Amino acid sequence: MRLNSSFNRSLWVYHFNSGSCNGCEIEIVAAITPRYDPERFGIKLVGTPRHADVMLVTGPVVHKMKDRLLRVYAQMPDPKLVMCIGTCGISGGVFFDSYNLEGPVDEVLPVDVYVPGCPPRPEAIIHGVVTALAKLERLQGERA
Amino acid sequence: MAPDEKKAPYTVQIGPVHPALKEPVMFTFEMEGEQVKAVDFAPGQTHRGIEWMGMRRNPVQIVHLTDRICGICGVVHTLSFSLAVEQIAEIQVPERADYIRSILHEFERIQSHLLWAGVAAHELGFDSLLHLTWRVREQAMDVIENLTGNRVNYGIVQVGGVRRDIAPEQHPAIEQCLSAYEGLLEKLLNLFLDDRTIAMRCRDCGILTRKDAIELCTVGPTARASGVNVDLRQDYPYAAYGDLDVRAILPEQHMGETHGDVFDRIVVRLLEVGQSCQIIRQCLSEMPAGPITAEEKLAKLLLICKKAQGEAIGRVEAPRGECLHYVRMDGKESPTAWKVKASSYSNLMSWIPMLIGEQIADIPIIVASIDPCLSCTDRVAVVREGQRSILTKEYLHRLSVEKTRRLQR
Numbered sequence: 001m002r003l004n005s006s007f008n009r010s011l012w013v014y015h016f017n018s019g020s021c022n023g024c025e026i027e028i029v030a031a032i033t034p035r036y037d038p039e040r041f042g043i044k045l046v047g048t049p050r051h052a053d054v055m056l057v058t059g060p061v062v063h064k065m066k067d068r069l070l071r072v073y074a075q076m077p078d079p080k081l082v083m084c085i086g087t088c089g090i091s092g093g094v095f096f097d098s099y100n101l102e103g104p105v106d107e108v109l110p111v112d113v114y115v116p117g118c119p120p121r122p123e124a125i126i127h128g129v130v131t132a133l134a135k136l137e138r139l140q141g142e143r144a
Numbered sequence: 145m146a147p148d149e150k151k152a153p154y155t156v157q158i159g160p161v162h163p164a165l166k167e168p169v170m171f172t173f174e175m176e177g178e179q180v181k182a183v184d185f186a187p188g189q190t191h192r193g194i195e196w197m198g199m200r201r202n203p204v205q206i207v208h209l210t211d212r213i214c215g216i217c218g219v220v221h222t223l224s225f226s227l228a229v230e231q232i233a234e235i236q237v238p239e240r241a242d243y244i245r246s247i248l249h250e251f252e253r254i255q256s257h258l259l260w261a262g263v264a265a266h267e268l269g270f271d272s273l274l275h276l277t278w279r280v281r282e283q284a285m286d287v288i289e290n291l292t293g294n295r296v297n298y299g300i301v302q303v304g305g306v307r308r309d310i311a312p313e314q315h316p317a318i319e320q321c322l323s324a325y326e327g328l329l330e331k332l333l334n335l336f337l338d339d340r341t342i343a344m345r346c347r348d349c350g351i352l353t354r355k356d357a358i359e360l361c362t363v364g365p366t367a368r369a370s371g372v373n374v375d376l377r378q379d380y381p382y383a384a385y386g387d388l389d390v391r392a393i394l395p396e397q398h399m400g401e402t403h404g405d406v407f408d409r410i411v412v413r414l415l416e417v418g419q420s421c422q423i424i425r426q427c428l429s430e431m432p433a434g435p436i437t438a439e440e441k442l443a444k445l446l447l448i449c450k451k452a453q454g455e456a457i458g459r460v461e462a463p464r465g466e467c468l469h470y471v472r473m474d475g476k477e478s479p480t481a482w483k484v485k486a487s488s489y490s491n492l493m494s495w496i497p498m499l500i501g502e503q504i505a506d507i508p509i510i511v512a513s514i515d516p517c518l519s520c521t522d523r524v525a526v527v528r529e530g531q532r533s534i535l536t537k538e539y540l541h542r543l544s545v546e547k548t549r550r551l552q553r
Contacts, residue, residue: 004538014533017168017190019168019189019190019191019192019429020190020215021212021297022212022214022215022216023212023215023216023218023296023297024216025213025215026216026296027295027296030276030278030281030282030285030295033274033275033279033282034275034278034279035279035282043473047541057177059190060190062190062309063191064188064189064191065168065189065190068168088212093194094197094208094209094212094214095193095194095197095212097197098192098193098194098196099193100191100193101192118212118297119215119296119297121295122376
């Protein structure tokens with residue numbers, strides 16, 4: 001990946017749990033801890049959507065969380081990207097026939113990067129964030 | 145605004161969106177100044193209707209669903225569902241499978257407790273310890289991946305046995321991991337228990353008395369930290385635990401006294417990591433040879449399950465306490481009733497006596513101290529002087545860190 005001058009800051013990531021089984025949550029946290037350490041490249045997990053460039057959505061979006069997901073998404077500054085982590089957010093996965101799902105995620109929000117796996121490995125999550133970085137850079141360049 | 149509305153107690157809401165970890169839950173606190181006067185919480189923000197889905201699938205499919213009830217306790221839920229179905233269908237699980245189940249169960253406990261220890265350190269503002277525990281946790285994840293093929297949601301336990309055997313070539317990797325942990329445990333105990341800051345923040349904070357622990361039916365490390373001697377592995381052995389010597393770990397064994405506070409919960413969980421290492425070692429040396437599943441062909445297994453009639457309960461000691469699955473089969477492909485009682489369900493009510501009288505800055509560590517399988521603390525709406533303002537999780541975290549600094553002075 002070639003970095004150009006249009007995206008000239010670190011990438012900050014916000015994580016939203018929309019009713020996941022915790023599997024993806026652990027892998028996201030595992031991805032930011034020393035073995036993988038993406039903070040070397042400025043990729044950081046932040047606690048509020050207002051500081052974030054990318055939102056990681058895990059889980060199949062259960063009924064109660066849909067409205068909250070939309071509200072959190074609305075709080076993010078532009079340009080923003082959404083990453084869908086895990087199979088259940090992409091297609092419903094094992095929960096496909098549940099009565100309480102509003103998802104998959106892309107029926108609620110525009111999703112830019114999909115990371116499949118149940119749960120995806122930390123390497124896959126980091127690869128997804130890097131893919132998002134490339135897209136964000138392009139968006140930023142178009143705005144400038 | 146009417147003048148009486150300005151008076152204490154103020155209502156503080158936390159959740160349900162949590163930025164860093166775990167599942168959403170919503171808290172409502174009644175505050176008087178810094179002190180918590182009353183607590184209420186509303187779980188159920190991650191309801192996926194798993195039991196409803198299970199009643200439309202067959203037992204071979206359900207084990208993949210139980211894996212995904214909770215990403216941390218994959219073995220626990222699958223094992224306890226399998227135990228229930230095996231009782232109904234009268235399937236005799238081979239002894240070797242029982243031992244493999246116990247080994248995986250204990251590895252899951254190790255990674256879960258280390259995960260928790262890291263989260264607890266983070267809640268106290270001790271981030272270097274978070275990174276240390278999560279780094280050493282990766283060793284257990286490697287062994288789990290080596291044994292099951294996946295880091296999380298292993299899919300290894302199935303009705304009638306397990307899916308994969310442990311080959312002799314895999315023993316050195318397990319042995320290496322265990323000895324690494326046994327060496328590390330001393331260091332971890334030292335870091336957590338001899339640290340002045342952790343002692344100041346956790347000692348006599350979030351106390352759950354023995355009486356409350358029993359009355360609220362708490363289970364697992366939360367109950368044991370309050371001095372209640374309960375552990376299903378000792379009280380109602382399942383899998384290979386009948387052959388093993390497992391004793392419930394109580395804080396007084398290590399500390400000489402029981403406070404029932406956050407500190408005792410740290411003690412119990414860390415000591416259980418060492419205990420799990422011993423259990424795995426014992427399992428490996430005593431594991432008999434033989435088949436790993438009662439019925440290899442899934443079609444035959446399904447036929448056995450389809451004929452089964454009756455009801456049963458499968459109980460397992462999860463890292464967070466007793467997990468219970470009730471299953472009823474009426475000679476149909478899928479169960480007619482399936483009820484899951486996860487361990488956190490029993491422990492959630494203990495938040496109320498723990499939190500009352502504590503400060504806002506202590507909320508994160510107390511909430512985390514029962515190792516809830518769902519959690520909170522993202523945005524807090526504080527009604528103060530009639531003005532509504534939003535506090536982020538970072539603000540709460542900063543409050544917590546500030547309190548740590550204040551105590552150090």
